[in-house]
Amino acid sequence: MRAAVVPSVNGKWEVKEWQTPKAGPNQVVIKIHASGLCYTDVHITHGMIPVQFPHVLGHEPVGEIVEVGPGVTTRKVGDRVGVGWVQRGCGRCEWCLRGKKELCQNAISTGIGLQGSHAEYMLAYADATMLIPDALSYEQAAPIFCAGYTVWSGLRLADPKPHERVAVVGIGGLGHLALQYAKAAGFETIAVTKSKDKEKMIRELGADEVVESGAALLAAGGADVLLGTSNSWASTEEAAQGIRPDGRVVVMGASNEPFRFNMGMMLSRVRILGSSQNGPEYLYEALDFVAKKKVKVVTETYKLEDIGKAYDRVADGKVRFRAVITMD
Template identity: 55%
Template sequence: MTTMKAAVFEKAQLPWTIRDVEIPEPGSTDVLIKIRASGICGTDVHITRGHFPVSPPLIPGHEPVGEVVKTGSAVTHLRPGDRVGVPWHQRNCGRCEWCHRGKPQFCSSVQATGVTVNGGDAEYMVAPADRCMLLPDNITYEQAAPIFCAGFTVYSGLKIAHPAPGERIAVLGIGGLGHLGIQFAKALGFTTIAITGTEDKAPLARELGADDVVVAADDIGKTLMEHGGADVILATTNSGRHMSQAILGLRPDGRMVVMGVADSPIEVAAHDLLGMRRHLIGSSQNNREDLFEALQLVAQGKVKVMEEVYPFDRIHEAYRRVEEGKVRFRSVVTFE
């Protein structure tokens, strides 16, 4: 067998086509992975709508996990049968200031899974062996896939805020990122506060581990402050207005970590930042260590991804539901 089924992005605004394409051959430092699960993310919608400068044809999918079936001649640390996932960042230039500082996420020529190189929405994909991460034994492929983007993003955002023991972590937005944020904060032992616009999400937030739920569709910061305020806010919503309001719920030295792409600018008056010494921090996926730790917490059963799972032949339906905002948390396609 030399061909595989793949979802292919061919032109902006058009649905992905399902095609038989050549199974890629791993280079000397690559592995060939038989994909077992691949998550669909909001970023896939941006790619498909043409908001990202990608060159079609492209196989999307930047939350891929599967089994190594073939290794390049120079690969020594991975072997067939290994369960691995591939994060967003693959190769980087290796020559710029940021690569040399050990912060390759800031390299301007990063190759990104499912964006600049083919991703996981296919039966097989190749990836550099040294970028693959081994999966812990006690994690299913379906649970592992969304950790490679959504889980990594949220957990990285939590870590970059450097929460101290006893601090209060609020999670703004209870969706694909936020439901993980609540669980990660709780798993690390912090007092965790969920912020939601509607009362009907409160029971779920408590089930996920929130110690307190702030229900506010407006004046979010003021309401949060009435509940005691937060030292860290994980802003996972896509509402710029909600983020702007929430800043006012930060206690002195509080940090808001922005990790959701917002629909409008974040607005804050200078005097609302300076007196209380509040910080506004942008974050996406930071250290590889964060991905490792996030996977461990899922494998230990402390964090569970809430997801819809579809077989690969229903990938259009899975994608459409993400595009239409009908997926409440995460969506994953699986392969036999």
């Protein structure tokens, strides 16, 4: 099969022949129809998350099952499926026993422990696959398996109440979906962005207000929930100046920067929440919003052969708003 292979840390992605996977026990082989690019692909290429190179990245996979391995009973050839980030826990630690495999320290993840989806075929554990609603196209579904799943999980973790205000900082692949999910769930929604040139588009996505900074957010009434989707924690920290008492700041962008808590936050009982993909019920809901056309992914599509171009645009932060490889 053809696959986008990263040869080494900081290596240049090359589309080349790669071994076609075979389904082992409890596994399926998916013929990939669409695969989204995430900024985490850039982090992995730069060695921030260790993988065994050469490696095929990609953790927003969707396609159809073309082979089922021994022991698979709930999936069949022809099923339209996608796969989230964490596929399998060790099954034996406290968090696996509690049914929270996403917290397992020895979890096997898509595009990390297993080869990823920037390829014609991908191997996955059958239990990690999620059926895709019939009404949903592959191109719209793919980015939900990381970006959509992540931001909806974060909003659910913050547990917003009726009448609360939700702000989103970082209007990119994750942020443009976070705005739409918050709006679709019925909350007054505010975008925090330096890109005033994007204001018209951001309002069309569902933002009731667009502000440039945490101070401007505060002046506009503040937010009870701040969804930090930016890979710059400094931006999230700055926007958190606009958080209201009893507010929650959800940090979702990957970074190694420190995140500073301050006295004002302590006195106003602000909570900082780390969040990623918090369990399949949120993936189910995230997909359902898109199938019902309440949320729409804004995509740039590329052929597998052009993935290098897509990668450069992701790395440079130029994509509006999610780059997706389509195989059809």
